Amino acid sequence: MTTTTLEKNKSRQHLWKSAKQLALPTAMWRLPRQTEKHFLTSFSDIPEQTKIDFEELGAGFAFSPFVNSDGKDAFFLKADLHYIFTQSELNKNEDLQEIIVPSAINPQLIDLLSDLDSDKKQEIGIIDQKQYQKEDYINLVEKGIAQIEAGGMQKVVLSRTKKTTLSPDFEVVTIFDKLCKAYPTAFVSAVSLPHLGVIWMGASPETLVSQNAQGIFRTMALAGTQSAYDAEGNLITPSEAMWRQKEIEEQSFVTRYIINCLKKIRVREFEEEGPKTVIAGNLMHLRTDIIIDTVEINFPQLATVMLDLLHPTSAVCGMPKVAATQFILENEGYDREFYSGFFGPINMQSNGNGRESHIFVNLRTMKIQNNTATLYAGCGITADSNPEKEWYETEMKTQTLERVLNL
Template structure:
């Protein structure tokens, strides 16, 4: 696997390296920034960046990887692995997380917080034969509708991998801008291990309202920049491997509106979205920082290629894992409203961790 050699050689030479495949694509990319990547400064502008790759944390400035070297390759035809549960329930973590959820519910009932997204981690030891590019190939086969990525930036001293379905900001060569509202989660597999059709999904009021918070947040961002001409498609149920979600798409023709700066403006307004943070944003961020004991780092940030062939594809970094040596830290979160059940929210994070664990840990 030539790209595997290029990946390892790039890291050994101190380069920042990103390998990715867009949803529903057979073509993958491997980019190297020989300088190790650049931490952008306040006031940076998306349209001013050269062709490259962006990776931003939940809170803070993004890293930019310039495309000093960019090659394309195929991820191959590796078959997806079985839908086996690989996550072992940790009773102390479960108790702690359910306590966070219970505290969030009480805070929401008191107001003004309406929704908050809480996350947790799950630490596991990787198999002895684990290879990043082999795992990327297997993720690509298992999740054709997700953005698949492996990323190494020297300043972060680790490798990040993700398989995320959530577009944050996207613009194609024709100038069509797109963002999505994605929230609400249920298992995409029945008790016998068979996939559940999206048409069979039944959503609770809590899940419908959780997704509506995200949709309203996007529309509020449009209002802030006085954007009224947009198409809204959804909500509808989508399948992402072992999970089902509610999704609404928002489309804007930036060329027809003569609005080329829209992607950069919306990126600044949207991140972090209520899908990974909560509503109102400031109150949600404060609750998260005061409650969670781990640093989210790149989890619930955003990443993806920018200004490549006049296109930009930035995704929220969900279903993600941080790898250091043979240690893997999986991140997962869930949206809490006043109708949440702590035990069900814990189970949701279990399902989300398994998105990557069932591929990487077997």
Template sequence: MDSESHITSQTVLPLHGWQSAYELGYAAALWRLPRQKDKHLILNFGTGVSTTKIIPEDLPSGFAISPFLNLEGEDSLFIKADVYFRFNEMGEMVTESNKSAEYGSLKEQWESRCRTVELSALNKNNTSDSSTHTTYSSHLQSVKEALAAIEAGEFQKVVLSRSKHVTLPSPFSVTSIFERLCDKYPNAFVSLVYLPHLNQIWLGATPETLVSVDKEGIFRTVALAGTQSAFDTAGQPIPPKQALWTQKEIEEQALVSRYIISCFKKIRVREYIEEGPKTAVAGNLMHLRSDYAVDTKAINFPELGTVMLGLLHPTSAVCGMPKLPALQFIQEHEGYDREFYSGYLGPVNIDAETHLFVNLRCMKISNGVATLYGGGGITEDSVPEKEWQETELKCQTLMAVLE
């Protein structure tokens, strides 16, 4: 990749680079891909983050983050990579791309801050948040109403989520939490994104690929649903091969798989590979997972990633089946705005690859408060009290690294 700058690996480290951008008010994204060691950092020195439709063939290198409610696809945010770095597991810079000539003075200011910044904490806008999280009784009531709607034939499945608010200590270090997530969840996509125009930080470790296209043109997506604890009642890890799945969980995952296959059929893609379902461990949880792959070069369909993105989001794993009545029920009963939770995020056209993930197991940090999220698929076999417990398990993914 091109490099015109004189930044050295002694000047920029991944965490220092992100925190320097945060302190100076620049949009930034730091991430680590699943089952990899390298960390990636991009910064944008412009005055704002652009809103666009994510069409990788038309976009430069950058990082996308899209809200849950984005049916037309036009409300995604895109952080253009004015500078991009890749670091190995030792924190040494191995790739640098610099496209920020018009922001020379701003970049110099950031470089200077990188040399002196300490990985201490967030202190900006650190005031309390008056919002309240979803209560036990209100969530159970929503689940009961969902079950009644399913029995009435309105939809087969709906995914109901809840939020949970945690007041953060002052000072608080998000970069330390990012590192903990990288260590604790090696199979997840771990990301730390700063959106200065919204005064929001999004931090998470998601297990679910939405759309991925690598250098060889291999498209990938997954059907991930069904949830149980990865530990038994004695606190010991359950071997994946010994996991027992109920009919409810099997059918919930099958709905997601059938939806992906229906999308392939809609665009007449028949040459796909399907693997699974199999038990996949994601931190403190286990899920049922099926993997799908398509060779876009072999079928001469280079736009497959973009087309499938438009068809898949939001998947039945985060919304329901059929999509539109489930979405309407969510809007009427959840009682809060999911914002970027259960949307998608990830790098676009970085090293000739695009990797977008469903934004699960995440938290929003704003005004000194962390908002955590957890959801579960409601089907005719759901038990309201168990659905609440599932959301608690999912929130624990992030709570475990805050404690």
């Protein structure tokens, strides 16, 4: 394990460009409320698709699509290289810490790290925006409400896309750093899958499952959305937030879903915190945290078991799960791909706390492909939903990334 000090961003620019040129699967992330930035590269051209089992897999990064019915379609990027970057207090440069030293280093990667020139200033910009048809989404929401009123579902999460054409000098590491600065409480990530020709980036507010080195398991019920700003543009404090019955009911669906999953595996010793109002960027949500000491209940496999049970949660799918999923697949009109799937580091060292696993729901995300960014946003639809307001909510959610692209 070695540590060196480098000019801010320079080493990560080199690493990302080198991995991209060699078409190596790569992930870069920063955990919520932390400052460390992680870089991981796998030397396999195509990452393994497998069931995510925290006890069986080594160190790496999981990346699962929304549709993963048997649990075996998640990609696992093995940590052949893992670097941690921390901010130096004195000179504002970055310290690089090498955590994993592979037994056989990729010589092409080393050559590129030596040769690439990353001093050229990179700028990003938006050339053009293509708007999704508002009427189409409102019609979709109305159809969902009708199905709920007919008794087919209690809740369904319906989403849409919005496309933005990026300038040719769009640069991933620059946007990643801007997201880190703008959203300190989110899980910020960039994942490159060269065999699919895509990069996924975003700032997710929602933990699906996590388990630290001490065996403390966490998950959360995050639902209900409103603007974090009033009509005059002033930030609303969480204590001042007013919630409608629709949002309260929507969030309670998710909480009950998690507790029912725990009941299925006969886990009754858990701590429940909330619901409470939390701010995520320009939005407010209702959140309930579920915390379990797996050592105390002698259940070290809890994270693996709960991942299988929870995905997809009612926060991204609906209730009942099967009926809501079927409605989404038949009516949304597009493939969600990795949007509302799950992703995150597994068995990785973080913040000096030993090996930890942190899996998040892939929200507030965009897909970069062929110089186009596709942004994703969805809303929980209940019998009390107002289609016009749901459209506005998706607009607020896409602004999470649009604001950074426009900086």
